[in-house]
Amino acid sequence: MKSIHDDTCPSFEGTLELIGRRWTGSVLQAAAQGARRFGEYRALIEGISDRLLSQRLKELDAAGLIERTVIPTTPVQTRYALTPDGHALIQALLPLARWSMRRTGPRGARRVPSA
């Protein structure tokens, strides 16, 4: 049988911790859905605060998964677009998303227990 061990490395934990932060999955989803402007992300992610959205976008930018571009109009526009790496991550996340859906049903009724 194929083991996860064959394909992992010390940074795997780091990746999990990055995308495991609250809202990060939703931010990636929003990006995959085409969100580009700050307000678009905010509209797609129900319940997130400005502060955390800003923080998550900053983290994903630092990780090279999205790219922040400031367009000098008045007022300035800011775009957050997926990088190729970010796109690849989305693809790599699909099996996990399917696994989640299979476990909890398409409507995701319950939450995975955390303790």
Added chain:
Amino acid sequence: MKSIHDDTCPSFEGTLELIGRRWTGSVLQAAAQGARRFGEYRALIEGISDRLLSQRLKELDAAGLIERTVIPTTPVQTRYALTPDGHALIQALLPLARWSMRRTGPRGARRVPSA
């Protein structure tokens, strides 16, 4: 283009937060490598404390990803084995592990920035 949105649900975030906790990825790796006894996990996961290993195993048990079995010998033995769901998770995690490896190189030199 295929979007992650097509395959996700509210519990996806919950899944990410579960496996995004520190050490959880390593615990799953250890399980995939065949660890069953508490001490085997501890030996495979360098640096983890008893408290956190115990906590992670409890969480994964509660999530139905591993099963805890107490064997009444003296002293008692305790086994933590992957459930079918746990196995499926490992498989679903493989693309992500490969993605991590591609980003940082097989030796995982650097850590993904977190802020």
Added chain:
DNA sequence: CTGAATCCAATAGGATACTG
């Protein structure tokens, strides 16, 4: 060997208000 208990430090997250 397999944990539970305790204590402490660091971090994360929520709410709110404010700004160019």
Added chain:
DNA sequence: CAGTATCCTATTGGATTCAG
């Protein structure tokens, strides 16, 4: 519109000690 600044609380994680 796109954030930043502050404050506060809750959660996490680390270290150590104790126990069946």
